[in-house]
Every structure is written in structure tokens, then in C-alpha cells.
Amino acid sequence: MTAPTALFRALADRTRLRIVNLLARGSLCVCDLQQILGQPQSSVSRHLALLKSAGLVADRRDGLWVFYALTAWDTPLARGVLAALRDHLAGEADYRRDADALSRLRLRGACHLERRRRPASRPAPRRAPARLEA
Amino acid sequence: MTAPTALFRALADRTRLRIVNLLARGSLCVCDLQQILGQPQSSVSRHLALLKSAGLVADRRDGLWVFYALTAWDTPLARGVLAALRDHLAGEADYRRDADALSRLRLRGACHLERRRRPASRPAPRRAPARLEA
DNA sequence: CTATTATATCCGCATATCCGAATGTTGAGG
DNA sequence: CCTCAACATTCGGATATGCGGATATAATAG
Numbered sequence: 563m564t565a566p567t568a569l570f571r572a573l574a575d576r577t578r579l580r581i582v583n584l585l586a587r588g589s590l591c592v593c594d595l596q597q598i599l600g601q602p603q604s605s606v607s608r609h610l611a612l613l614k615s616a617g618l619v620a621d622r623r624d625g626l627w628v629f630y631a632l633t634a635w636d637t638p639l640a641r642g643v644l645a646a647l648r649d650h651l652a653g654e655a656d657y658r659r660d661a662d663a664l665s666r667l668r669l670r671g672a673c674h675l676e677r678r679r680r681p682a683s684r685p686a687p688r689r690a691p692a693r694l695e696a
Numbered sequence: 697m698t699a700p701t702a703l704f705r706a707l708a709d710r711t712r713l714r715i716v717n718l719l720a721r722g723s724l725c726v727c728d729l730q731q732i733l734g735q736p737q738s739s740v741s742r743h744l745a746l747l748k749s750a751g752l753v754a755d756r757r758d759g760l761w762v763f764y765a766l767t768a769w770d771t772p773l774a775r776g777v778l779a780a781l782r783d784h785l786a787g788e789a790d791y792r793r794d795a796d797a798l799s800r801l802r803l804r805g806a807c808h809l810e811r812r813r814r815p816a817s818r819p820a821p822r823r824a825p826a827r828l829e830a
Numbered sequence: 831c832t833a834t835t836a837t838a839t840c841c842g843c844a845t846a847t848c849c850g851a852a853t854g855t856t857g858a859g860g
Numbered sequence: 861c862c863t864c865a866a867c868a869t870t871c872g873g874a875t876a877t878g879c880g881g882a883t884a885t886a887a888t889a890g
Contacts, residue, residue: 566784567710574705575848592867602850607868609848626857626866639784646776650700709878726837736880741838743878760836760887 564617569640572616573647577601578609582632583657584664585619586648589631591673598663627673698751703774706750707781711735712743716766717791718798719753720782723765725807732797761807 572578580599584590596606610630613619618640620633634640651657706712714733718724730740744764747753752774754767768774785791 566713566781567708570704571708574701574708576699576701577848579700593865603867604851604869605849607866611868623857623867626864628867639780642780642783643777646773646780647700649776650773711878727835737837738839738881739879745838757837757886760834762837 566639568616569618569634569643572613572618573643575609577605578613579647579651580657580660581606581609581613581630582618582644582647583651584660585630585632586644587661587664589622589629590664591624591627591629593627594664594667594672595630597667598660700773702750703752703768703777706747706752707777709743711739712747713781713785714791714794715740715743715747715764716752716778716781717785718794719764719766720778721795721798723756723763724798725758725761725763727761728798728801728806729764731801732794 573582577599581595584595584598592603592606592610595610596603599606610619610621614621614630617637618632618634619630622629622631632644634644707716711733715729718729718732726737726740726744729744730737733740744753744755748755748764751771752766752768753764756763756765766778768778
């Protein structure tokens with residue numbers, strides 16, 4: 563269980579709030595997050611590492627991809643904060659735009675590059691991983 | 697209404713969490729906070745100014761004293777976050793110690809120096825101000 | 831007016847944070 | 861083995877933050 567200051571510090575950044583907002587819709591690989599956020603990959607990875615160290619997200623490797631998912635709904639503090647945050651962000655235009663971009667990306671197939679590397683020979687990475695416990 | 701990042705940034709500091717925890721028990725003047733926190737006055741004032749700019753507290757002057765009070769229960773995000781935070785801090789020993797110190801300080805008269813300056817001639821500053829709307 | 835008390839703000843200074851570019855690492859394919 | 865793609869980490873620099881001491885402001889008492 564992380565200290566409350568670590569939780570709030572992790573959420574005290576706009577890019578990380580955008581990530582949390584997106585992961586609230588289901589787990590995502592880094593490249594898709596990068597696509598939606600429009601930021602350099604090192605930045606996305608760094609923010610994800612910070613969220614992970616704060617206990618807010620967990621990562622799971624699947625081949626070349628690493629999928630991140632929200633994982634803090636089990637501690638009461640994080641659950642309360644994330645619930646309040648989710649309700650609030652639903653009313654903010656910027657975050658809604660991100661959610662829309664995610665929907666569009668999912669429609670034309672998540673992991674925007676996967677079709678280049680997986681010519682329909684393999685089941686392709688799962689979009690909604692069953693469980694995360696890291 | 698402050699941006700969510702400002703709210704979380706304001707809460708991403710241990711001293712400020714201690715202040716919020718204390719103010720959740722009612723409004724307090726700076727000198728009493730300083731007494732309980734055991735930190736230099738400039739530090740307490742600086743943290744209070746930051747909390748104020750984040751919209752979490754309001755100040756009200758009464759003679760020489762300035763009383764601070766939590767004031768963010770009106771926005772849904774802040775209310776949700778503060779509620780979750782209050783429940784969480786109730787279980788952390790350090791913050792409970794602060795609450796105990798506040799109780800003791802109230803027993804022997806809040807505003808620990810007031811009796812030196814108010815020899816029972818004036819009603820003395822109120823401990824629980826009726827309403828704050830800053 | 832002066833003195834005193836409470837609080838706010840300023841000043842360096844140390845440290846932390848954020849960023850993008852560059853480099854490392856890992857896993858799949860050939 | 862080598863190559864490539866996804867991701868992680870490191871690097872250097874700009875900016876932000878937290879801190880205590882010093883100083884400024886505000887209000888009250890005399």
C-alpha cells in the first residue's frame with residue numbers, strides 16, 4: 563500500500579491523468595497510449611513507470627507489447643479518489659476527446675501496428691486481459 | 697474551480713495532508729497549526745497559501761489571527777477525494793497523533809497564546825466560525 | 831506615535847520534477 | 861547469428877518545489 567502522498571503525486575500531472583482516464587476504459591499497450599497522447603514514447607513510458615511505482619497500474623507483457631491496466635480499485639483510498647476523478651473527468655472536454663480517440667482507435671483495431679506484424683496467423687493480443695495482480 | 701492536477705498537487709505533500717487532516721476537525725489559526733506541526737511559521741504559511749490557491753481552504757481574519765478552514769466540500773471532485781482521504785487518514789497513526797494533539801490543545805484553550813493578550817476582557821476569537829465562503 | 835504579536839512574503843539554496851533525444855533491453859522473426 | 865519493433869532507461873538541461881532565515885505587512889495595545 564502506497565503512502566497517500568505518493569498517490570496524489572502520481573495524479574498531479576496532466577499527462578498521467580490522461581493515462582488514468584484512458585486506462586479506466588480498459589487496458590492498453592504503450593504504443594496505443596503514445597498514439598492517443600501524441601507524446602514521445604520515452605515520456606509515456608516514464609509516466610507509466612511512475613504510475614506503476616505508485617501502485618495505480620500494473621503491467622503485463624504479451625510478446626512485444628506491454629499492456630497496462632488500472633489496478634488500484636482494491637485499496638479504499640485509491641478507489642474513492644479514482645471514482646471521484648472518473649466522474650469529474652467525464653465532464654471535461656479534453657479528457658472526453660481522449661476517450662473518443664480511444665474509441666476510434668479501437669474501431670479500426672487497437673494496437674495500431676499489429677496488423678503489420680501479425681498477418682492473421684495468431685490470435686493477436688487480447689484487448690481486455692482477464693486479471694492483473696502485479 | 698481548480699484543475700484536478702492542482703488539487704492533487706496540493707495534496708501531494710505530507711505537511712499539507714497533516715494540515716487538511718487537522719482542518720477537517722474545524723478551523724484553526726496559523727499559530728495553532730504551527731504549534732501542532734512543529735514547523736517554522738513561514739513553512740506553515742506557505743503551505744496554507746498553496747492550499748488556498750488550490751481552492752481547498754479559505755481564510756478569515758479575526759484581529760491578529762487568521763483562521764483557515766476547509767472549503768472544498770462543495771465541488772464533487774474535492775468532496776470525493778477529501779472524504780476518501782479522511783477515511784484513510786483515520787487509520788494512520790501519524791495523523792491520529794496530530795488529531796490527538798489538537799484535542800489536547802483545545803482542552804487547554806486553543807490559540808495557545810491568546811490568554812496572554814486577552815485578559816478575559818473580550819469574547820476571544822471564535823473557535824468554530826459560522827461560515828466561510830471565500 | 832512605538833512596541834508587540836500574528837501572519838505573509840521574499841531570498842538563497844538544495845533537491846525534485848519534467849522533458850526530448852539518445853541509448854539499452856527484450857522478444858519475435860528470419 | 862542478425863534485424864526489427866516495442867518498450868525501458870539514461871542523460872543533460874530547464875523549471876518547479878520545499879526549506880529555514882530574514883524581512884515585510886497587518887492589527888492591536890499602550
